[in-house]
Amino acid sequence: MFYLLSGTILTFSVLTITSRRMLRAAVYLLFVLVATSGLYFLLNYQFLAAIQLTLYAGGIVVLIIFSILLTGHISEKFKNPAPWKLWMGASVFIVGSAVALWALLSNELVRDTGVEEVQIDMHLIGNQLMGTGKNGFVLPFEIISILLLASMVAAIVIAKKENN
């Protein structure tokens, strides 16, 4: 099951960046994200899987598709990118995967931690998210909410008509 899911992720990731049509790329991205949530289901971490589905698949991909719907046309296709961009992309890819590989290989992977499988329930997540004690996340939570408020205000300011 794991190989099936990761195979899906790999295939559709490659298709996402090689597709010449914008909406198809977005749909391939959707498949990647859904398969990722499948990985979380496989780990029995259903909360994160559902978050992945609502936020990424249901939220972000829908936003992307919406913007394509508003701007793009069906016959539109991407041109081949300029060579220097290709080279830049390839070098970023090589450096990034080298760093990731180095990090993976230099760490000793723990095969069996001996920790029993825990069912993470809602109360635990809620208490941690709002907790002020050790491992409490209330400060980052509040900071993110301020960021969200700021961006909402900015969106309203941009969308507002000038009143002369």
Next chain:
Amino acid sequence: MILSIYSFSTLTASIDKTLHRAMPPSIAVLAEFVLIGLLFLIFYALLGLFLVYLERKVCAVMQNRIGPNRVGKWGLLQTIADLIKLLTKELITIKNADNFLFNLAPFIVIISSFMAIAALPFAKGLQAIDFNIGIFYVIAVSSLEIVGVLIAGWSSNSKYSLIGAMRSGAQIVSYELSVGLSLLSIVIFSGTMQLSTIVESQADAWWIFKGHIPAFIAFVIYLIASTAQINRGPFDLAEAESELTAGFHTEYSGIKFAFFFLAEYINMFIVAGIAATMFFGGWMPFHIGHWEGFNEVMDYIPSIVWFFGKTFFIIYLIMWFKWTFPRLRIDQLLNLEWKYLLPLSLMNIVIISFVVLMGWYF
């Protein structure tokens, strides 16, 4: 407890045991997957046929007509005849459309409803998957449906479809918030997201009675918002016949159109089933506190009858809406959500939290 005589868990457990005895564990699990999938497929087909028939009958009653009455007894076979007609129709391929996405879209829509229905508790011990985040899972997978609608509208390369898809997208994205918040209120009451536990928590009374006023407000908000979310009248302007032919599925024909049509009706069933589970106790019989005798009498009605009774009552309400209210305009629709329903449901959440903290519920 009399409740247990109608329990399906003994039946499912015995099937599980026989399968495991007959074959190795991995194949047995696979066989169970296939079995459940087949069951749901049959259920889908029957339910789709029945709901279309029901819609036509309810519509006829509202308009003082008789409705389908020629094919079979009371016209019961009418939708089967319609289905056969639909299956024999030509699948029209469209020039200049993105064929891959065009063919993919109906499947995304139907798969998302398929994933959502799996979490519904139909009766005691009759539930395909019981996640500890049950209700959140249902909201998550049903939010995938919108992707299929948007893709369908865009890839058919038609103005009607595109406008329909945009409308339906805006509508579903906005009303999802109210649906989520109103369901959250019951999660606050019961303190869990697991659908089976939510049903168990209503053993003394249903949440709509236990949670009195705030729960009732949440139910009304849920009913309005979910009617909008499944694109049904009076919120069906995504497929407003008079303006947009048929909205996002204008260009579809034959079985692909049938998929959209089926998904729409099944979504109505899922929405009603969730409402029945969250507010009306799901398969839990009508119990009043500690009236042991009364509760015992109620237990004699099987749980599956309770679930389907409540669900079809809510389906009837949703159909009633469709045939009595005039269709809204798109700006009225978005105003209703963002200016009225959303602030109201946010306020309701605060009130419910207060009520739960003070213990002002039964």
